[in-house]
Amino acid sequence: MAYDATFHKSSRHLEDEGPAFAYTAENRARFDEIVKRYPPERRRSAVLPALYLVQAQQGYVTANGIRHVADVLGITRADVEDVVSYYTMFYTRPVGKFVLSVCRTLSCALNGAERVTEAICDHLKIAPGQTDPSGTFTLIEVECLGACDRAPVIMVNDAWQESQSPEDVRRLLDDLRARGEQALTGCHHVVETREP
Amino acid sequence: MRNVALVLHFCIPAFLHSCIDALCVMEPILIKHVREPNSFTLDFYVRHEGYAALKKALTQTPDSIVELVKASGLRGRGGAGFPTGMKWQFVDKKIEPRYIACNADESEPGTFKDHLLMERNPHLLIEGCAIGCYAIGAKVAYIYIRGEFFHVQRVLEAAIEEAYKAGFLGKNILGSGFDCDVYVHRGAGAYEAGEETALLESLEGKRAQPRNKPPFPAVVGLYGKPTAVNNVETLCNVPLIVARGAEWYAALGPEKNGGPKLYCVSGHVRRPGVYEASMNITLRELIDGHAGGVREGRTLKAVIPGGSSVPILMPDQLDTQASFDAIQKAGSLLGSAAIVVLDDTTCMVWLAQNLLHFYRHESCGKCTPCREGTDWLYKILRKIERGEGQMRDLDLLSSISTNIGGKTLCAFGDAAVTPVLTTLKHFRKEYEAHIKEGRCTLSAPWRAARAVEAHA
Numbered sequence A: 001m002a003y004d005a006t007f008h009k010s011s012r013h014l015e016d017e018g019p020a021f022a023y024t025a026e027n028r029a030r031f032d033e034i035v036k037r038y039p040p041e042r043r044r045s046a047v048l049p050a051l052y053l054v055q056a057q058q059g060y061v062t063a064n065g066i067r068h069v070a071d072v073l074g075i076t077r078a079d080v081e082d083v084v085s086y087y088t089m090f091y092t093r094p095v096g097k098f099v100l101s102v103c104r105t106l107s108c109a110l111n112g113a114e115r116v117t118e119a120i121c122d123h124l125k126i127a128p129g130q131t132d133p134s135g136t137f138t139l140i141e142v143e144c145l146g147a148c149d150r151a152p153v154i155m156v157n158d159a160w161q162e163s164q165s166p167e168d169v170r171r172l173l174d175d176l177r178a179r180g181e182q183a184l185t186g187c188h189h190v191v192e193t194r195e196p
Numbered sequence B: 001m002r003n004v005a006l007v008l009h010f011c012i013p014a015f016l017h018s019c020i021d022a023l024c025v026m027e028p029i030l031i032k033h034v035r036e037p038n039s040f041t042l043d044f045y046v047r048h049e050g051y052a053a054l055k056k057a058l059t060q061t062p063d064s065i066v067e068l069v070k071a072s073g074l075r076g077r078g079g080a081g082f083p084t085g086m087k088w089q090f091v092d093k094k095i096e097p098r099y100i101a102c103n104a105d106e107s108e109p110g111t112f113k114d115h116l117l118m119e120r121n122p123h124l125l126i127e128g129c130a131i132g133c134y135a136i137g138a139k140v141a142y143i144y145i146r147g148e149f150f151h152v153q154r155v156l157e158a159a160i161e162e163a164y165k166a167g168f169l170g171k172n173i174l175g176s177g178f179d180c181d182v183y184v185h186r187g188a189g190a191y192e193a194g195e196e197t198a199l200l201e202s203l204e205g206k207r208a209q210p211r212n213k214p215p216f217p218a219v220v221g222l223y224g225k226p227t228a229v230n231n232v233e234t235l236c237n238v239p240l241i242v243a244r245g246a247e248w249y250a251a252l253g254p255e256k257n258g259g260p261k262l263y264c265v266s267g268h269v270r271r272p273g274v275y276e277a278s279m280n281i282t283l284r285e286l287i288d289g290h291a292g293g294v295r296e297g298r299t300l301k302a303v304i305p306g307g308s309s310v311p312i313l314m315p316d317q318l319d320t321q322a323s324f325d326a327i328q329k330a331g332s333l334l335g336s337a338a339i340v341v342l343d344d345t346t347c348m349v350w351l352a353q354n355l356l357h358f359y360r361h362e363s364c365g366k367c368t369p370c371r372e373g374t375d376w377l378y379k380i381l382r383k384i385e386r387g388e389g390q391m392r393d394l395d396l397l398s399s400i401s402t403n404i405g406g407k408t409l410c411a412f413g414d415a416a417v418t419p420v421l422t423t424l425k426h427f428r429k430e431y432e433a434h435i436k437e438g439r440c441t442l443s444a445p446w447r448a449a450r451a452v453e454a455h456a
Helices: A025-035 A040-058 A063-073 A077-084 A106-110 A113-124 A166-183 A189-194 B004-011 B014-023 B042-047 B052-058 B062-072 B084-090 B113-120 B122-136 B150-165 B196-203 B232-244 B246-251 B283-290 B324-329 B348-362 B368-385 B392-404 B412-437
Strands: A098-103 A137-142 A154-156 A159-161 B099-104 B140-145 B181-186 B227-231 B260-267 B273-278 B300-304 B338-343
Touching (some): A025 A040, A040 A063, A040 A077, A040 B181, A063 A077, A098 A113, A106 A113, A106 B260, A106 B338, A106 B348, A113 A137, A154 A166, B042 B150, B052 B122, B052 B232, B062 B084, B062 B122, B084 B122, B084 B227, B084 B232, B099 B122, B099 B196, B099 B232, B113 B122, B113 B260, B122 B140, B122 B150, B122 B181, B122 B227, B122 B232, B140 B150, B140 B196, B150 B181, B227 B232, B232 B246, B232 B260, B260 B283, B283 B338, B348 B368, B348 B412, B368 B392, B368 B412, B392 B412
Parallel strands (some): A098 A137, B099 B140, B099 B227, B140 B181, B260 B338
Antiparallel strands (some): A098 A154, A154 A159, B260 B273
């Protein structure tokens, strides 16, 4: 989801058709496990986990992925599209290998989140919402992540990287390129090491 | 955790010590062990009297647990401060099944206490969920966790698995005949999912948009069944009450504001973090004591005491007690106890713009005044902040705000206009300066050198 001045909740946009889609046997088994958590007549409750599985399998959510989710849940495609277009964590366009989500809300902003975003933009020569030409990084700005004591915080895919400065983040980008996810320090890292 | 007594001795006049020792020097309870390795494991939890409260609860009647929680005066920690015992009492006992929906969507800007609780002390929440289910006669609790807390979800799910294996969850818990399942449900990026009815909609597989109230969830909740929606910290308080009694709990804080409270201090302070205290503590003790005050060479400009949705308090109000009632009396709200500290480098027009960017993005779009109004407010604020505003824009800001507040299904509308109204009230001069000078006159070192514009 482009996350910029033109964004509005009422915006309409259509998903890519994408290639034919069905869960792998492994994902299908996971889905069957998850759906048991809800009453049998309330399978629709599993729409968010079902979509996460689509995203994990093909990187983003396509129209064919949406059809598959509608089929396995026994709801309409419109029901699923309704959900996909509402929640910000589903990507409807291809994204880079690492999605960098920089928190831009108050406490992070007060501690330099704008400068972190600026550093990423300059280092990768992209603007928020874009993917770098190598397809490694996508930069998005997100709202409060709930780690305001370790501001500014960024998410790298599902992992967190906390108390970032422009220097930290430049080093992190190079490190991610070189070492992949091993470059990440994780949640509460800075607090743990800062405390006596 | 820092020594609370030391901090208090450091920042309070000597003649107050005796009464303070009696009142609010409180050993942390909820987050006492969070910095110890393995604090999140069942082993560790059971070694520290974990699940003793569940055992005790199962020997009593469900109604007596509800009465106990009522007597303790426990108030919801999610923001509204509604008495939890009352909420449980309202749950319609004639209809089956009933549910607990634990609100772990923690998204209010400045709030990060539930995050710490779930990551480092997950069994406390699981025990709270089980006792809650027992009290209201539910067999299932769903913990609705925000999508961004994936690492927390993994910790929580591992803890749930441990609890099942040890017989604290599942069928016939501890031989009592009571069955209880706890599941984690992951959201996918929506602040509005923290509103209780929107949370239920999301749990049902729909957009997180609020329902009309009444009927309240206690009567018509998840899948149309009676449901108690409780915040993480609220449920974490329940085992303490069961284990140590309602009187002990109530006596920890001032009247009607009992128990331990987690405060999230962030923004321009030396030591941001989660601090646990009784609600006798003042904002000054939290900010200057625990959090170390504003940074070298800076002065305090204003404080947001309860998350971005509440009115600002000024430096001369710092001696206000950080309780639900005292903060309300001072003209703001304790909300989720998210204290955001602002120093003199903060431009208040920028602040309103930053927060309206948040609300504009997070408005669920169901009610027109909120959906369109937040967008409009943001655009005007951005114009003023860039120095392109006109004086008449200030009246327009007030007028749009009053046409959103109170005219929406949920409290989001009121929350969204608060940053605008409160900055206009206390810092109108800054708005006027932007318009007269045609620019922002405050250069903050933490802002980017140039505007970083998003690409479509």
